[in-house]
Amino acid sequence: MPNNIWHQCLEVLRDEFPAQQFNTWLRPLQSDHREGQLMLFAPNRFVMDWVNEKYLRRIEEVLKDLHGGQAPLVNMKVGSAPKMADLVVRSETAASGAASEQEGSSTVTEEERGIAATANPRSAKLKSGDNRRSVQVEGDIKHQSFLNEGFTFDTFVEGKSNQLARAASMQVAENPGGAYNPLFLYGGVGLGKTHLMHAIGNDIVRRNPRAKVAYLRSERFVADMVKALQLNAINEFKRYYRSVDALLIDDIQFFARKERSQEEFFHTFNALLEGGQQVIVTCDRFPKEIVDMEERLKSRFGWGLTVMVEPPELETRVAILMKKAEQVNVKLSSEAAFFIAQKIRSNVRELEGALRLVIANAHFTGSEITPPFIRESLKDLLALHEKQVSIDNIQRTVAEYYKIKVSDLLSKRRTRTITRPRQVAMSLSKELTNHSLPEIGDAFGGRDHTTVLHACKKIVELQETDPGIREDYQNFMRLLTT
Numbered sequence: 495m496p497n498n499i500w501h502q503c504l505e506v507l508r509d510e511f512p513a514q515q516f517n518t519w520l521r522p523l524q525s526d527h528r529e530g531q532l533m534l535f536a537p538n539r540f541v542m543d544w545v546n547e548k549y550l551r552r553i554e555e556v557l558k559d560l561h562g563g564q565a566p567l568v569n570m571k572v573g574s575a576p577k578m579a580d581l582v583v584r585s586e587t588a589a590s591g592a593a594s595e596q597e598g599s600s601t602v603t604e605e606e607r608g609i610a611a612t613a614n615p616r617s618a619k620l621k622s623g624d625n626r627r628s629v630q631v632e633g634d635i636k637h638q639s640f641l642n643e644g645f646t647f648d649t650f651v652e653g654k655s656n657q658l659a660r661a662a663s664m665q666v667a668e669n670p671g672g673a674y675n676p677l678f679l680y681g682g683v684g685l686g687k688t689h690l691m692h693a694i695g696n697d698i699v700r701r702n703p704r705a706k707v708a709y710l711r712s713e714r715f716v717a718d719m720v721k722a723l724q725l726n727a728i729n730e731f732k733r734y735y736r737s738v739d740a741l742l743i744d745d746i747q748f749f750a751r752k753e754r755s756q757e758e759f760f761h762t763f764n765a766l767l768e769g770g771q772q773v774i775v776t777c778d779r780f781p782k783e784i785v786d787m788e789e790r791l792k793s794r795f796g797w798g799l800t801v802m803v804e805p806p807e808l809e810t811r812v813a814i815l816m817k818k819a820e821q822v823n824v825k826l827s828s829e830a831a832f833f834i835a836q837k838i839r840s841n842v843r844e845l846e847g848a849l850r851l852v853i854a855n856a857h858f859t860g861s862e863i864t865p866p867f868i869r870e871s872l873k874d875l876l877a878l879h880e881k882q883v884s885i886d887n888i889q890r891t892v893a894e895y896y897k898i899k900v901s902d903l904l905s906k907r908r909t910r911t912i913t914r915p916r917q918v919a920m921s922l923s924k925e926l927t928n929h930s931l932p933e934i935g936d937a938f939g940g941r942d943h944t945t946v947l948h949a950c951k952k953i954v955e956l957q958e959t960d961p962g963i964r965e966d967y968q969n970f971m972r973l974l975t976t
């Protein structure tokens with residue numbers, strides 16, 4: 495009876511608390527007891543916070559009374575999917591002494607409060623900008639996250655598009671707090687930034703099981719900070735985030751406009767860097783391009799190493815598909831992988847989604863995975879893709895075709911090998927999307943609309959005089975629209 499230990503504990507608690515309290519907060523908790531750890535699953539974050547605040551200490555005492563030195567460590571988690579990187583709150587012995595840092599003067603913005611209100615309904619009752627000093631909190635609550643165990647360097651497929659990011663990440667995992675601090679990984683959606691970040695975290699813990707690694711999305715940092723302010727626990731918040739060996743913050747762009755959080759993060763960031771602790775940040779764009787973010791924070795991001803993760807080229811997409819299929823013990827022929835990789839170019843997440851769909855269909859129908867079968871399975875998805883020609887899509891297709899990088903198309907480089915593909919891509923964007931000339935200019939590294947106009951004229955001219963360009967252009971039209 496693996497969860498017996500929790501039932502014993504519940505029996506004691508049932509006698510201690512009024513029935514209504516017991517039924518509301520303790521009874522709904524589900525448990526999973528293994529390897530010296532008792533994981534309690536709360537149905538939502540509000541219940542988890544409440545139990546943490548009001549009952550966790552008592553739960554631990556009861557377990558100690560019942561099992562002495564054999565009592566398991568208690569962790570709490572929302573939901574029940576063990577593979578997800580959900581927030582885990584671990585109760586630990588309070589560290590002595592209060593943090594002495596001065597609090598910043600900026601106030602919590604409406605948006606920041608909104609996040610906290612979602613995370614914790616009680617916070618909605620608190621007055622805006624309430625940042626009274628902490629007196630005491632019930633127990634010292636420390637936050638830690640489970641890292642997705644499947645996201646490792648072994649499961650990450652290397653290609654030209656991510657070679658540098660992967661190498662830098664491996665260096666950081668080997669030597670956290672060393673030369674690449676902070677590590678700033680950026681790039682479009684679904685390209686593997688989170689995967690790499692977890693791989694670093696997992697590797698740090700593998701090398702040093704005592705290492706304290708905190709992974710969280712930036713919204714979580716904001717919500718925790720606002721909640722800490724409201725519960726007068728900001729010093730505990732600061733102490734916790736400054737005590738980790740590595741702080742991994744995903745999708746930092748969500749800090750935009752959250753001034754108080756930026757300020758808090760700025761101080762945390764400095765403290766960690768000074769302490770030789772590792773900071774890793776991911777973002778959907780280059781630091782300088784993040785809007786509504788303090789300049790001093792953006793410039794700090796550039797102190798270590800900033801690396802882009804680019805969309806994978808065809809060969810890498812094929813390799814990723816083969817690897818993902820292998821992970822679920824499905825035999826995928828290279829012809830089939832190639833077929834999917836050619837059709838789905840947007841990002842790896844979508845590539846994975848397409849593969850899952852094909853595998854599920856094959857499983858249910860007992861069919862072999864062949865190109866005609868794939869075409870039929872992905873009919874709706876492909877139709878959607880074909881309808882949606884985006885500038886992004888055009889840039890990727892053109893870059894891949896001419897064997898250059900998307901970032902070259904967006905750069906200021908003016909060599910012929912780059913300018914011609916750039917003009918082709920601009921012209922295709924004008925012809926195949928509804929974007930205006932200024933919008934297209936913007937999407938190509940912030941160029942003026944007259945540059946786009948010039949590119950369009952040039953490509954029309956060249957199609958008449960240069961058979962090579964004419965053929966390329968026709969190929970693109972076919973690739974992008976059929």
Ligand SMILES: Nc1ncnc2c1ncn2[C@@H]1O[C@H](COP(=O)(O)OP(=O)(O)OP(=O)(O)O)[C@@H](O)[C@H]1O
Nearest residue numbers: 649650651682683684685686687688689814842843
């Ligand atoms: N090179 C790769 N090898 C294997 N899997 C990959 C690779 N790149 C991405 N993936 C997979 O693609 C999926 C999406 O990746 P991930 O969540 O890391 O993207 P992201 O760049 O963080 O996106 P977002 O900006 O939306 O958060 C994950 O399942 C990840 O394992």
